[in-house]
Amino acid sequence: MKNYFQSIFLFFKRFLLIVIIYQLCRLLFLFFNKSAFDGVTLKAFLGGLHFDLSAIAYINILFAILHFIPGKFKYKSGYQKGLKIAFFVVNLIFILTNFVDFEYYKFTGRRSSFGMITATGMENEIGGLIFVFLAEFWYLPIIALILAFVFWKTIPNIRLIFSDEKTNSITNLKQIGLFIFLLGIVFLLGRGGFQQKPLKVVDAVNYGSISHSALVLNTPFCILKTIGKKETLESPKFYSDEELNAIFNPVLTLNPKEEKLNKNVVILILESFGRENLQIGQTPFLDSLLTKSLFFENGFANGKLSIDAVPSTLSSIPSLMNNSLITSSYSINEIYGLPKILKDNGYYTAFFHGAFNGSQNFDQYCKVAGFDAYYGKNEYVGPEAFDGNWGIFDEEFFQYYCHKMTEFKQPFFTSIFSISSHNPYTIPEKYKGKFPKGNSKIQESIAYSDFALRKFFDSAQQQEWYKNTLFVITADHTSAEPTAEKFKTNVGKFRIPILFFNPGEPTFGGISYRNTQQIDIMPSILKYLNINTKMISFGKPYQSEKDFVVYYLDNIYHYLEGDYYMAFDGKKAIGLYNFKEDELLKKNELETNKEIKDKMERFIKAYVQSFNERIINNKLTVH
Known part of the structure; x- marks a missing residue:
């Protein structure tokens, strides 16, 4: 039995080594993202240990079997060498996924899932971009190599007591019993304990503030929980159908009395133009345009990824899932968004994106959404302007966009998604030194994109269609590294500019302080154009008195209503703040403001149920 115990001890010593490495990775994650985590407590690290044990147990279950299984074959040199190499390789791969989030977290605000690690929707770009990112973040491969070397050198080896140890039936029964018992312990660690359901990503909120969830989690755990899984929503069944529709009903009927306006509509979605980049000297043109537009000071994105912005903005469908609608199992659900509605009203529709065709699956979504045409890098005609990474520089592609619209029959609806202010923030060589560097890596490219705009x-x-056009400008999401503290909270990290510019109506404009979001853009445009239609919209027209915003991050629903922000975990409220008076979200009023809490909790429950049921049942249209 002594050799058998040595094999057991060997596994747990190796297991402990991995636990220590995961703690080191968490410290490195905190170091590279220290500006995102204030007031970190020991509880967050204890919670992190809980998630680490779960991930490590799942990853090493096969090695547990190979160490615990009875039999003398385990003590052969070849077996042990193979076991050690396999243990090293498998664990190193998962450990290194943490390194992705040392920098990627700045862009997404959450730990990476399987889909994000495998670059779903970016298959065309990833080959070239990976070398760009390795060059930019050169220190990460160096740290990874050092860690890999230390890891290999510190993996414990087996020390056999008797090479010819005898066994009998009693010994074999003891080993089988230990095998079952110890394997049960590893399974228990993997599921996270004796609780009713296995440990989930959302359980991270139990170990500190909502904003610390990514620190509590580890990337391998998040990958394991999403690998091979399609997005599957469930209805929480908070309310009956009658109660549900009384609280929130996404069916929106527009029946205007005024004559329809046959204005062209142009939506410009600007990459990473978070609200923090405006009015600080980087965007002189956009800043001037704000004064001539209807500008929504409290504008919000409905997601943290570019791929979330398109369905939100063009179809009024928020990103309330762990995967974007575009890449989820519901991606081919029938939708009735701006392209189809305006096409039914005599519009020609087209979408423009200067990146590689297929990037972010935008071309696929455009087919589902009903656009007449898609124009990407493949269709571009003009001066050579490839940025070496993503696609065509904004200046040239915006010019191409402008000239193509001149060819379209009016009225037309088009949308363009810019690319130059995306990491690695490349600007044309001829403009190096022309724009202010700003106070973060992105801001020089923001200034370039503002120039292109x-x-x-x-x-x-100069075009005859110009004054007959409503321009809508928004961002896809906020920037990676805001410097001001108010843009680092779960409210601030979703603030984006939203503005409506109407050059044909000089009196159209002003500043609105109503809470407005990307999913409000579609119903707002249709109401302004006096379009007679019936549709599903999870937003509301800006002309409405409603004042809510809903978005989703780290398995938490974030909901704004009036002056208040609520964090909702899918079952109950876990935070309530007056975000207009308490910008840094320091004072949780969940226990002291029951009236607001009950009112907001009632609405968000209905909103989530309505969203889930309509996505599940493919009811995003009104027949």
């Missing part, structure tokens, strides 16, 4: 409007003003 100015040149687009200079060209557009």
